[in-house]
Amino acid sequence: MRLDRYFSRRRTLDLESDNLEGALKELLKASTSRFKDLERKKLLPGLMQRENTMTTYLGNGVALPHLRVKMRRKYVFAIGRSREGISYEGLKNQEKVHLVVLLLAGEGARDYLNVLAAVARLVKDAAFVDMLLKSESVDDLHEQLTSAFGGIFASPRKTRQSSINRLMLRQAMRVAKGAHCDSIVVFGDTLLSSPVEPPAGFKEFKSVLISRRAKEGDVEDATFGDVIQVRSFSHGRLAQMRSAFLVGLTRGVFKTSDKICCVGGIPGSDQFDTLVVIDLKDEFQALLAERDNFMPSDVSAEVLERVIGVAMELSIEGREGKPVGTLFVLGDTKKVESMTKPLVLNPFYGYKEEDRNILSPFMDETVKEFSSLDGAFIIRGDGVLISAGSLIHTPEFDQSLPSGLGARHAAGAAISLATGCLAVVVSSSSGQVTVFRNGIALPLVERSLGGKSL
Numbered sequence: 036m037r038l039d040r041y042f043s044r045r046r047t048l049d050l051e052s053d054n055l056e057g058a059l060k061e062l063l064k065a066s067t068s069r070f071k072d073l074e075r076k077k078l079l080p081g082l083m084q085r086e087n088t089m090t091t092y093l094g095n096g097v098a099l100p101h102l103r104v105k106m107r108r109k110y111v112f113a114i115g116r117s118r119e120g121i122s123y124e125g126l127k128n129q130e131k132v133h134l135v136v137l138l139l140a141g142e143g144a145r146d147y148l149n150v151l152a153a154v155a156r157l158v159k160d161a162a163f164v165d166m167l168l169k170s171e172s173v174d175d176l177h178e179q180l181t182s183a184f185g186g187i188f189a190s191p192r193k194t195r196q197s198s199i200n201r202l203m204l205r206q207a208m209r210v211a212k213g214a215h216c217d218s219i220v221v222f223g224d225t226l227l228s229s230p231v232e233p234p235a236g237f238k239e240f241k242s243v244l245i246s247r248r249a250k251e252g253d254v255e256d257a258t259f260g261d262v263i264q265v266r267s268f269s270h271g272r273l274a275q276m277r278s279a280f281l282v283g284l285t286r287g288v289f290k291t292s293d294k295i296c297c298v299g300g301i302p303g304s305d306q307f308d309t310l311v312v313i314d315l316k317d318e319f320q321a322l323l324a325e326r327d328n329f330m331p332s333d334v335s336a337e338v339l340e341r342v343i344g345v346a347m348e349l350s351i352e353g354r355e356g357k358p359v360g361t362l363f364v365l366g367d368t369k370k371v372e373s374m375t376k377p378l379v380l381n382p383f384y385g386y387k388e389e390d391r392n393i394l395s396p397f398m399d400e401t402v403k404e405f406s407s408l409d410g411a412f413i414i415r416g417d418g419v420l421i422s423a424g425s426l427i428h429t430p431e432f433d434q435s436l437p438s439g440l441g442a443r444h445a446a447g448a449a450i451s452l453a454t455g456c457l458a459v460v461v462s463s464s465s466g467q468v469t470v471f472r473n474g475i476a477l478p479l480v481e482r483s484l485g486g487k488s489l
């Protein structure tokens with residue numbers, strides 16, 4: 036979706052206030068002057084109330100206050116920049132907010148959470164935010180914003196691709212032809228200083244870019260047929276391969292019968308150095324042997340993607356320098372709930388469903404925070420967080436589980452066998468992320484070999 040059409044130069048300002056309430060007043064004034072059907076009096080209290088319930092601070096000096104309102108338009112964005120910074124309660128180390136992205140969404144806007152997630156993805160790129168803050172005039176700021184949200188964001192450091200990288204991409208094409216591959220997959224994060232420029236021959240294949248930096252609209256503009264955005268960061272050459280393929284399978288980008296030629300390298304090294312051919316059927320053999328469709332019918336691919344993203348980040352980053360483990364149980368909620376008991380008071384109790392959906396970018400931090408609780412997260416297939424800190428109890432299935440599993444992994448395997456759910460386990464001891472379906476394990480983050488991973 037192109038979001039740039041919801042921006043306007045009139046609603047892009049340099050803020051005068053030094054606090055959030057004042058900044059919101061300025062932004063609302065700019066918004067309501069044009070859209071008379073917006074009930075101005077209700078907007079500020081609504082936004083402040085949301086802020087008090089749950090922060091809309093996203094990190095990198097960016098806040099994204101948002102509210103559903105009665106209006107004819109689907110969305111209205113208003114952007115305020117403050118070079119001096121706005122003080123904001125709850126931020127650590129005297130951090131300040133420098134960019135306030137106000138989003139008003141009409142009551143009928145169905146893709147609200149996706150829009151919030153798209154904005155959050157973009158402003159997680161610290162270099163992009165820095166560029167916005169440094170842009171000289173408000174006209175420049177508006178132009179940068181509309182081009183970024185329109186998907187025509189030109190990288191400021193665009194340089195030509197090196198001859199070795201071009202050679203690797205051409206060789207990938209030859210290998211793909213010789214090995215009868217269906218797709219060529221390029222790990223885009225390998226290159227730091229230039230975008231991947233696939234040779235013309237890539238068009239003969241389904242070409243897919245896997246990248247952390249993928250932005251809304253990339254698919255329309257890029258020469259790749261599809262883009263899979265991954266969230267976690269690892270220095271392994273193809274560390275994101277399995278989770279990206281799993282996402283690709285659930286989204287229908289790949290078929291289980293596909294053979295794929297992958298080109299990659301160490302992220303940020305600017306050098307492709309690895310070419311591998313992967314047969315998806317072999318890679319996901321254990322899971323696919325059971326049933327062709329690995330996804331439970333009530334779980335949306337987007338929700339699984341988000342859960343895997345959060346799980347990978349937890350496994351790589353841990354929490355406050357310490358490794359953490361957790362268990363996410365996804366889908367078939369009624370049956371799952373009949374096999375769980377609360378270990379603590381449910382922290383999600385009492386919140387509106389929209390405010391406790393894992394697709395909301397504001398839930399990331401909350402989920403990571405609660406990952407330190409004993410027990411599991413129970414998540415409905417549409418992403419609504421039902422509970423955290425739940426003990427899974429499936430006694431009749433325990434004896435049929437593979438031996439050697441710790442209690443958390445055993446619980447994940449058991450609940451996936453006893454119900455139609457997916458269980459995603461982050462191991463605190465090995466950092467491994469494992470997806471369970473029907474009691475079968477699919478490890479996503481491979482254990483490193485002698486300190487290095489492929």
Ligand SMILES: Nc1ncnc2c1ncn2[C@@H]1O[C@H](COP(=O)(O)OP(=O)(O)OP(=O)(O)O)[C@@H](O)[C@H]1O
Nearest residue numbers: 360409410411426427441442443444446462463464
């Ligand atoms: N039945 C269960 N339901 C939900 N959570 C559980 C269950 N059993 C154990 N856990 C959680 O798993 C945690 C770790 O248990 P254990 O070390 O035995 O598991 P593990 O599979 O070896 O996982 P890890 O690799 O993270 O250590 C427990 O502290 C608890 O929070």
